[in-house]
Structures are given as structure tokens and as C-alpha cells.
Amino acid sequence: MGTNRKTWLVLTLTVAGLLAGCSPEAGPTEEDTDGDGVADAADCAPGDASRWRLLEGSADDDRDGVGAGAMREVCAGERLPEGWSQQSGDCAPGDATRWRERAGLYPDQDGDGATAEGPVTGCVGEPLVGYREQPGAPDCDDNAPRFAASIQLWPDADFDGIGNGEPISHCAGMDLPRGYAAVDGDCAPDDRARSTWRDYTHRDADGDGFTVPEEGRVCSGMTLPAGYALEARGLDCDDTNAAWWQERTVYADADGDGFGSGDPVMRCTGRTAPPGYALDSVDCAPEDATLWQWRSYAHRDLDGDGDTVPEQGVTCSGAALPPGYAQWPTGHDCDDRDATVMVTWHVYSDDDGDSFGAGTRQTFCAGRQIPFGYSAVNTDCDDTAPLRWRLLAYSHRDADGDSFTAPEEGTVCSGMALPPGHATTPRGNDCDDADRSVHTTLQAWTDADGDGVGEGDAVALCTDGTVPAPWSAQGTDCAVEDAARWRQVAYAHVDRDADGHTQPEAGTLCTGASLPAPYFTQATGNDCDDTDAARYRRVVLYPDVDGDGVGTSPRTTPCIGAQTPLGFSLKGYDVDDSDASIQEDPEDDLMLELILD
Template sequence: MGTNGRAWLALTLAMVTLAGCADGDSPEQDSDGDGVVDALDCAPGDGTRWRFLAGHVDADLDGVGAGPSIQSCVGQRLPAGLSPQGGDCAPDTASLWREQTGLYPDLDGDGATGEGPLTMCVGDTLVGYRAEAGPPDCDDHDARVSEAAWAWTDADGDGVGSGEPVSHCAGRRPPPGHVAVNGDCAPDDLLRAHWLTYSHRDADGDGFTVPEEGRLCGLDRLPQGYSLSANGLDCDDANAARWTERTVYADADGDGFGSGEPRTQCTGRTAPPGYALDAEDCAPEDRTRWQWRAYAHRDADGDGDTVPEQGVVCSGTQLPLGHAEWPTRNDCDDRDASRMVSWSVFPDADGDGVGAGARQSVCAGRSMPQGFSAVDTDCDAVEASRWQDLAYAHRDADGDGFTQPEAGTLCAGATLPAGYATLPRGNDCDDADSRIHTTTQAWADADGDGVGAGDAVALCTDGTVPAPWSAQGTDCAAEDAARWHQVAYAHVDRDADGHTQPEVGAVCTGTSLPQPYFTQATGNDCDDTDAARFRWAVLYPDADGDGVGTSPRMIPCIGGQTPPGFSLKGDDVDDSDASIQEDPEDDLMVELILD
């Protein structure tokens, strides 16, 4: 039987008792004068109460009760602590008594709401909730932030992240190891972070470009050889000696004169090997002949006597045998048997076989008279070691063995003298100084640590990079000789207590990592801001100081010593008495088990 049933049973018993009252009691008697006869009065001796009313316990006195309905003997109204209205959803909180559906949490009151809708217990107002959903709240306990933002992992610490994003509240710092900027094209390289586009390429470094679109992973500028603007149109970007198209002719015999159909070739300052810029070679397969020359006499049968005949023949520096400008048999002195030929010759003062100066007619024998020559092409009439103009294509003015392109002719002997060549050797960047000859890329090394920084420059050197320059350009501390490269670390000891904690990053340093950075762990510091604390320990309160504690167990960060009032042991059966640590009954149980 429920509470209401018990109340009605008590009322019925009371009425039966009144019906069997002793002598003198009347059914119409009203003992307490409250206007209700005793037979119907639930409290005949109390004028303030006369009837039963149902009510619910209202513990928080908010006017709404909770729990089952209870019949109580009252007067005009239910007393405090009871309410005719039930259903209080928060019986112990006076400000909350009714349930409302379709609510959205807004605990920090910033207008942004959490997940909903919810059914919640509320009062007169909806404090902490809203009837309609607001913008999503990333932290409903902080009114200063609500909007969510993304952050990306920044493994190399260059300020640009990558990978899968994580959500955090906008306005706050991203989580450790994360940044708000995405798109790192080299997540593990501190010196590269952004894609840089280019539209022109100079692969061979000759200063002339070709159109080429692409992108590179770098920092803030394109490296050498890449640009956003054109410079000429390199016809061979794989060869620094060729960059422009010119009309050339095949020079099969290598005499510097070509022939045949013109061709368009990619060249530099001179024609490429096997070609010439001049197209007048009359004997393309014979390097000794290349030009048409006139003759006036012909010795077709080779007997040494000529006949008059005019024409032209393909020649070199001299007319070929069987051709001459003057007759070889025309006796000039019929009175002297030793002289019969009138020679048209040129003085050969140096005796090199090639004459120069004004033409002369000399009467002599069948042999060329001494001191004369039939050829007038001697380019140096005084020096016997030089008599012909030889072409050269490369010059070594400073005598260091390295040449630079330069075309011309030189009065020489059988071969070109030192300092002149037909084939290149290197590419001398300064042909006026024998100490330097090779262009080398270098970076300024201001601190003298062997590693440079800044923009690369081209230096003319002896093949090695001189001080204060370096062949490397990766110095991360250009003004500090003790630091020149980024070294990764995985652990730090900021409080210098000899114990590290994990932290991944990179620091600009020299031969080794500086304090407090390490690659290997030493312990696992639980508080790297306090040198006195470095390890986690399971401790128990030890109130009686006997060295054995008891519950509750705790795991604080401590140093080398156990702090006062705590113990590493936790099985003290009486922590208020230092003389008692073990339960005798436990010892007896152990003995029984062992027996």
C-alpha cells in the first residue's frame, strides 16, 4: 500500500474511534472550534488544521515539489515544504524546477552554442542555455573565444605547417608544434617552405634563358638559373658556349672556310667545330686549298717549261704545281749559260722561303736565286721564324694555360706560338691575370666559419674559393663564427638538472648542440622548469612518520628525496601510531598459509 493509502487508513480509524467515544461525546461536537465537527476533523484538538490535502515535498522551497503525493492534515493551505504542484526536476535547487526541450548550451553566455538540442532543467530564465542554436562554440567555458580555426603540424619550425589539420579556438595560440599557416612544401626542411613559380630557365648559366614554367620549393626568392623574366632566347640551354642561332657552312677540312648549303646552327661567339662563317672554300676536302687564284703560265706535262695560259685555280697560300704567274723558261741572258730564266720574284731577306716587298725580275738559272722567293706572302720579312698568317680561335694572354674565345690571325711559322690556339682549354674568366682563371660560385663568409650566407656571387678564382668567401651558402648565423648550420634536437633540459624531456626542433649551432638541447634522452623530467623536481613517484601520506604510509595514493613530481610526510610504501594499517605498521591478524593468516 502506498503513502496515500496509509493516510486514508489513519483517517478511517480516527473516525471509527470517534464513533465509539465514551459517554457524553456528540457527533456534532467541534472541540477546537475550527468549524469542522470532530468526526470529520483530521485534528480535532488543533483549530489550525481540519482537512487532508495532497502535496509534494518541496525541499528547496521553490513552489514546486518532487516525489510522490503525500496526504497531510492542514488548514487553509499546505505548509512550507509541501507544494500541490509536483514534477520538480531539480528538488535541491530553488532556481530550477521545470524541464524544457529544444535547448542549446551557452554556458559562457557569448551567444555561440554547443551541441543540441537538449532537454534541460531550468527555472524562470534559460541561464546557460538558448532556445535557438547560435554559431558553433569551440569552448563553451570561455566567452572570449567561440569560433573554431584549423592548425597544421610544423615539424621543422619554419612557421608553415602541413598534413592533417587539427581544430582549435580562433584567437588562441595553436597547439604546441602547430601553426595557422598551411602549405609547407618541405615539412622537414627549415630552409624551404613555399612553392615559388618561375617562367624562364638558364640551366647552363650563360645568362640567356629559355621559356620554362614550373615551381620550386624554397623560401623567399628563386635560386640562380630560374627567373620570372626572359633574357634572350637560348638555343642550347645545356651548353654555356652556345646561345644564338647563326648561318654557318660545313668546313670538313678545318681550314676556316666553309662551303655547301647554308645551315642555321646554335653557336656562341664563333662557329662550332666543323663549321665556318665564310662560305668561299673552293676545295672543301683539302685544308691546304681554299681560295681561287689567277695564273698566267701552265706546265701541264711537268717538264719545267711553261707556256702562256691564263686562268684561275683553287689554291692555298701558293699556286699549286704546274701553275705560275710567270714563265719558268724565258732565257733572260743569252750570254751566260748559268742564267737563262727571268725570275719574277720578291726579296726574301730572312731566308725563310717566303718573300715580301716589291716584285723584281731577276735573271738566274733554273733554280730560284738566293735571297728571293716567288711567293710574296711573308708577313714578317725580317724574322725567319715567321712567314704566314695562321688563324686562331682562342687566346691565353696571361699564360696560365686557360683560354677564352677570341678569333683572329697571327703572323707565325709552322704553328701558332704560345698563347694562341685553335681549340679551347677551359674558359678563362680573367685572361689578364695568370693567378685566376675559373668562375666559381661563392657566398660571403662574414664570420669566417667556412660557411657563407646571402646571395651567391660569381668570382673569378684559381679554382678554389678564397677568403672571405665560401663555396657553401647555408650559414644560419652569418655574423657568428661559432654557428653555421641547423642541427635537430629531440630533448631539452631547460632547468639544467641533468634530466631531459622530449621536444623536437632545430637550432642554429656549430659542431655540437648547445645547452639545453640534446639528441638523446636522459631520464624523463616531469618538471623542466624546476631543477629540484625531475621524476614521477608513487607516494602515500605518512602521518605518523614511521616510513610507511597509507591511502590515498598520489603520483607527484619530486626530486631525488621523498618529501617529508610521505612514503614510498603504502601498507601502514595504523598511520596514527608509529609503532604499528602491520596487522597481527595478517601475520597469523600468513603463518597459517605457510603451515
């Protein structure tokens, strides 16, 4: 099988020559298309000089030199082509690093030195990747190099981090499965608040914060539960009652007011003494629950009217001094033997009963109210009128009662408000406060003709708000003696001949409500002769000598009326004004026809 291509070529040529020599009838040499020395009939690839014979091989897809699958014939040259191998049996056809099976190995897929269960047969290459020849430490997860050693876990039903019951194996370092813990020994598997036995040396059974000595252990959490402690907190004299925890000296309290008396005795107490006892021994009235302590006083109310007199001393009291005793004065009783009188009053006579007095001050002891007919105020400006008792200032007067005021300052005896006719703010400015029919000053002009418009110098009149006759609020009368005329009005057109046609003329005219004829503000036509009512317009006319209604030059523009004057015509194209039968030139007519055509 070591014969190379050149040897094969020599052998082939030799055989061909022998055959040709042995057979004088042999034909010409067989065709070799690709020139590889092998005839096309024997060549497995006649068009490819690199291949000419069939060799057996197995597919080597991963190019590791060992193929996989059954052997089969492959068209090749001196050796099998790339991707084929004469050796079969690759255990990992897609992995060039592995091609052979080897027994007696121990798996180490994560390469951490710890191995899974073995020995096993593994597919490997030259280096034993993923396997070891000798066993290592047991690996609980051979796919992760972080996890190797196994630990035990215990069921943790209450999820408090401490388990109890049958353990399971678990890969150390991996997340704990839900419901398992790495610590054993839960003393209360179903109570998350308790998991550990803890020792105690003191108990507080009644929960009052004070303990008694007692040793034992209790299932608890991170700390001892309430009522258990490792150190003393006081020494409870009764651990069955939270209200009592200390021995104290107490005194009999017969009236139950919280204050005792007599000899001291020892009792188990709390913040307060037990029933029938008190912590204090100062009760000044052991049989009266409303009195228990001595209190000083500085004022007395012997008649019980609520007003006191100065007096110092001490008395058996309760929370406050009893009635009739006070630390501070209440009023100043002027007679502490009569409960109906207690106040010293300095008053003035109030004859009109308006609560404001007048006259000389008087002093006497009376009740809490000022006696009727007296007042503590002596400001009454009129003690005969109950609605007037004080002086009020005013700055404006309305003496005539027309509701218009005039400036005037002073004071008036009044009540809560100023009386009518007096004010502190102005209302108008009354020009005559003695006459209620007039109040307002107005400017006026003499109106001699009574047309409502006056003239001359203005005068000031005191009025009721309107200018009276024969006066006017205007002073522009242009015709003082003519009631029909009082104002100057501008005009722009006149019609002096009264023909209904005006001509321009500007000026002003003293008149009344409207302009009289012949004056107007608007034009009517354009009168060419305002002195003659028969003529008012200018028209172009032509002389008409033959009276045929058509005139001829020269034309004129006279001022005429409604009719055209005799001997004139509005037309001016008569070619013969001496012959009434001829008016137009035939040649002109012919020329016009030619032009129109």
C-alpha cells in the first residue's frame, strides 16, 4: 500500500505496453483527460488530477484524525482527503479535543479537584479534560467549581432560620431551599418568634417590672421573653399582683381621702398604698374625707357674700381652702357682717335714669349693683333728658333741615350719635342755612327776552339747584331783546330770489332753533343769478335765425330759466341758418356713412 503515484504510472504504462506487444491487433492508448497517468476508464475522478483511486475511510468532521461512523470508499489520491480518516471509532465526532474512550476515570467536569462518583468510562483526548485518574474529595455539584462539599439541612417550617427533624444533604454555598435551615435545634418548630432554649435566673410573673429569684430555662427567640431575666430588677414583694411590688411604711386612712394618721405599719405596696392605708400621715381630719391638710389663708368672707376682708391664719382643708377662706382677695367687703352689702360705691345722682350721673360725688356701702338713681359716671351733660348724656363734636350744621350743610364747628349734648342737623362730614355746601328752599350757589345771566339764554355779566345766585326766572344758566344770547333769536349759526348757501336754487355764500347769523330763509347749510342747485327768480342756470345755446330748431355758431352760455329763449337752440349743427328746410350737409352725411361702413 506504499506505492506512490509515479510507481503506479510506470506499472500502468508497462502493462499497457505488454498488452500492446502481445496483441498485434491492439488499438491506440486509452484517453487520460486530467493527465494524472490513469486512464479515464479507471480514474474515479477523470477531471481531477489530484484524485484517481478509491480508498476506505471514515468521516472526521472535527479534524482530530479519528473518524466516526462506518468505513466507506472515498475517491482519493495518494491519501484520503481532509475530513476523512483511515481510523474509525471517534467517541466525540464534534469535539476535536476528545476521540477515545477510557475506563477507570473519575469525573471532574468543573475542574475544582473534587470528583463525582466513579470510576466511570469517559470520552477523552490526550489530556484527561473533565476527568481524573484518581478520585478527589466528593463533589456535590460537578458543574460548578464553587460548590463541592455537602452539608446537612433541617426542615424549617416556621422560617425562623433554625430547623428541626430529619436532615437532608445540600451543596455548601448554594442558596438554601425554601423551608430548610442550616442550623438544628428549634425548640418551637411552629412558632417563628421562639427557637432557642435560654436560661434565666429571675422571674416577673405579674409584669410589673420587678423580679423575684427563680432559675430555669425557656424556649425563646434572640432574647429572653418578657417576664424572664438574667439579673434582678428590684425585689417584688408580691409577684402575683402587678399593683404591688415594694414594702413601704403606710398609715391607716379611715376616711379614704388618701391621707392617713396614727402609727406606721409595713405593707406590700405599689405606686399607691393598699385600700385603707395612705403613704402620708398628715390628715388633720381623719374622719372627714373632704379635709386632710393644713392650709394658710390671708382673707376671710364671714358673711358668705363672696367678698373678703384681710385676715391671716391656717385651717384644715382639702385640695383647696374651704368656703369663707381665701389666699387672695375677692373684692373688698365694706361690711363683712351683712351679706347684702359689700362694695363701697362712689356715685353721682342720675335723675333721668340714663346711667350717667351729675352733681356732687357720694360714697356708701351697698350691694354689687349701683343703686337705682345713681351712676358711677358723672359726664351727663343734661340730667333731665335720658337720651342725652355726653358732648359730641361736630364740624357741619344743617340748621334749616334741607339736608345740605354749612361749615360750623362746635359740641352738642347728645346720646350715641349726633342729633339731626349736626354732622362730622359735609353734605353739599348750603349757601343759606336759614332758608330750606335754597342751598346751592349757581352762576346766572339776565334773560330779558325770556328765551332761556341770558347775556351780560354773570352773577352768583343761591338756588334750589336750578336757575330761577328771569335768569338763565347760559350767557350767550346774540339778540337780547328778541326771544326768537339767541344763538349764532353758520350758513354756507343763500337763495335771495326764492327760486329754490342757492348760490355759495359763507357767514353766521343770529337765529333761533333753525336758520331762516334764504340761508341754508346745504346747497340746492347752483343759481347763476340770485337776483332774478326767472333765471337760475347757465346753458350752451346757438343762434337759430331761420327758426328750424337747430342753430349755428357762435355759441353762447347765458343765464336762463326753465325755457330756451326765442331765437336760440340747444343744437348747433345747422349748415344753412337762413333756410329752415336745410340743416345738415349731404356730403357730411355721406362721409359719416363711409366712416360707419
